[in-house]
Amino acid sequence: MGTIFIILGSLVGFVVAVISVATGALPLMAGLAVWIASGPISALAYMFIMPALRALHRMSPSQNLA
Numbered sequence: 001m002g003t004i005f006i007i008l009g010s011l012v013g014f015v016v017a018v019i020s021v022a023t024g025a026l027p028l029m030a031g032l033a034v035w036i037a038s039g040p041i042s043a044l045a046y047m048f049i050m051p052a053l054r055a056l057h058r059m060s061p062s063q064n065l066a
Contacts, residue, residue, distance in 0.1 A: 005046040006039055013038020 013035045021031035 002043070002046050005050075006043050009042020009045070010035070010039040013042075 016038070017026070017031035017035040020026040020034065021028055026034065
Protein backbone atom coordinates (compact mmCIF):
# COMPACT_ATOMS: atom_id res chain seq x y z
CA MET A 1 0.00 0.00 0.00
CA GLY A 2 2.93 2.34 0.63
CA THR A 3 4.09 2.05 -2.96
CA ILE A 4 0.63 2.94 -4.26
CA PHE A 5 0.51 5.92 -1.89
CA ILE A 6 3.88 7.19 -3.13
CA ILE A 7 2.99 6.67 -6.80
CA LEU A 8 -0.32 8.51 -6.36
CA GLY A 9 1.46 11.32 -4.54
CA SER A 10 3.95 11.62 -7.36
CA LEU A 11 1.14 11.62 -9.91
CA VAL A 12 -0.66 14.40 -8.04
CA GLY A 13 2.61 16.34 -7.86
CA PHE A 14 3.10 15.90 -11.61
CA VAL A 15 -0.42 17.16 -12.37
CA VAL A 16 0.01 20.15 -10.05
CA ALA A 17 3.38 20.96 -11.62
CA VAL A 18 2.04 20.73 -15.18
CA ILE A 19 -0.96 22.92 -14.39
CA SER A 20 1.18 25.46 -12.52
CA VAL A 21 3.71 25.69 -15.34
CA ALA A 22 1.02 25.79 -18.04
CA THR A 23 -0.83 28.65 -16.34
CA GLY A 24 2.38 30.55 -15.72
CA ALA A 25 2.11 30.39 -11.93
CA LEU A 26 5.51 28.68 -11.66
CA PRO A 27 8.60 28.68 -13.83
CA LEU A 28 9.63 25.39 -15.40
CA MET A 29 12.38 24.58 -12.90
CA ALA A 30 10.09 25.24 -9.93
CA GLY A 31 7.48 22.94 -11.48
CA LEU A 32 10.14 20.27 -11.85
CA ALA A 33 11.10 20.75 -8.20
CA VAL A 34 7.45 20.35 -7.16
CA TRP A 35 7.20 17.12 -9.11
CA ILE A 36 10.46 15.73 -7.71
CA ALA A 37 9.57 16.70 -4.14
CA SER A 38 6.08 15.20 -4.27
CA GLY A 39 7.34 11.61 -4.04
CA PRO A 40 9.35 12.01 -0.81
CA ILE A 41 6.65 14.22 0.69
CA SER A 42 4.01 11.56 0.05
CA ALA A 43 6.34 8.94 1.54
CA LEU A 44 6.69 11.02 4.70
CA ALA A 45 2.94 11.53 4.79
CA TYR A 46 2.47 7.78 4.51
CA MET A 47 4.93 7.14 7.32
CA PHE A 48 3.35 9.63 9.73
CA ILE A 49 -0.33 9.90 8.76
CA MET A 50 -1.16 6.23 8.23
CA PRO A 51 0.03 5.06 11.69
CA ALA A 52 -1.87 7.94 13.29
CA LEU A 53 -5.04 6.94 11.45
CA ARG A 54 -4.58 3.33 12.52
CA ALA A 55 -4.13 4.41 16.13
CA LEU A 56 -7.30 6.48 15.96
CA HIS A 57 -9.16 3.56 14.46
CA ARG A 58 -8.02 1.29 17.31
CA MET A 59 -9.22 3.81 19.88
CA SER A 60 -12.72 3.99 18.40
CA PRO A 61 -15.42 1.79 19.94
CA SER A 62 -15.53 -1.67 18.48
CA GLN A 63 -18.44 -2.51 16.20
CA ASN A 64 -18.43 -6.25 16.88
CA LEU A 65 -19.35 -6.54 20.53
CA ALA A 66 -20.99 -9.96 20.24
